[in-house]
Amino acid sequence: MLSVERLTKRFGGLAANEDVSFEVGRGEIIGLIGPNGAGKTTVFNSLAGFFPPSSGQIRLDGQPVAGLPPERMAALGVARTFQIVRIFKSMTVLENVMVGAMLHHRAVPAAIGKAREALRFTGLDRRAGDPASQLTVAEQKRLEVTRALACEPRLLLLDETMAGLTQNEVQEAVELVKRIQARGIACVVVEHVMEGIMPIADRMVVLERGRVIANGPPRAIAEDPVVVAAYLGEEYRAPGP
């Protein structure tokens, strides 16, 4: 459904992404991992339309979409969350989700209905009337996911939704991602919490210094010496056979 083809993004002379290619099928969960500064968030920003790639192409169902602005990407079915939550703090929980629901439901009552449904899905419905600023960090992250879901996306980009959560909260987040997948929504998940992403990802894409160094099922990735070296450094590489 989504195909990223030789995506390159340069800031001045620095290439944050270079020749990044991967595919995401309908309803698939892709884990996007890599050391800090590997270019994961840059991939997200290009996919969400925050800036045009320097070169390369992004296709949604074959249609070229690289360089479209975020509001167009949202209309085409791409939603994202942020590493540091960016909910609308001055609004209530319900109003936050309504803003998302209004993308496809122009009438206010319809948007309210859609927003309540999304809140029930993520289990935030009992906090609907509370100011968003009063939620806990875990709830704020959940609210951001709810708001993104209310946009009725085909592809959801989750940026470190599990960072800073307790063990229990990570489990809840994992459950939520699986239920989102069950609705046929594809997810690309940037995550450092490996026990969160490894069990649910269909495939993992590993970035290092802006390039894809590995792409495959989680089990294979975990044992890939190139990946191990990228994470632990050359000197810790397991002795060869």
Next chain:
Amino acid sequence: MLLLQTILSGVLIGLVYALVAVGLTLIFGVMDIVNFAHGEFLMLGMYASFWGFALWKLDPLFTLPLTALLLFGVGAALYRVVIRRITDAPMLSQIFTTFGLMILFRGLAQYFWSPDFRSVEGSVLTGKVAFAGLQFGLPQVVAALGAVATSGAVWWFLRSTRLGAALEATAADKEAAALMGIDAQKMFALAWGLGAACAGVAGALLSTTFPIFPEVGASFILFAFVLVALGGFGSVAGAFWAGILVGVVEVVGGFLWDPAYKLVLVLSLYLLVVWLRPQGLMGKA
């Protein structure tokens, strides 16, 4: 009785101040840009009413919806042509830009319409309204009612419509809003259009009682800034209540003390609020 009359007179003029400030605070709230040319929107609203009356004998009250539409267009166009280019510029550039626009609009008005004082004479809005022993000029009462209706409409629009929610979302975080499919450029143009329309409606409502001249905006912009700060930057409801408060303080202070000192009282009130509650009456800390 005389005091009550005075207080209510203060409320009436305060409601018009409030409408000017509602437009200003709306633009600031959505974009974080201080519009020094806001008084000129009011001036244009006055001249629109004046020319409608002078050329076609159309009463300012009846041309009011057209004036609102016209100023909405002026505000939105100004955003598209000028303001759009300075949204991410340093604050000083933004100040110089809107300040420059203020001078430009005044200059254009002087050039095309002369610096003379003009007035609308023979409007349907003349005479007095008597109520329970109190007397008010009909134009003032209509201006106040029109200001309340317009402020109320803006408030309802922001609270209860899809575009209003989109506007608030853009004000809170334009990038997160863009992810919800909201085009920030359209929202900014909308904010400028609405802000200018508020000032334009205020101008139309004042046109039957106030002299019309190119610098007339200056008489209102200072109060509008006071109200925006007093009510809390970006708070439409705050600007509204601050407008009533300032109107009452101005008129009652002038009545009890000396009209020459009314500005002293208003600005002292402003200093007091900024000192005790820097975020304004209804602003967020």
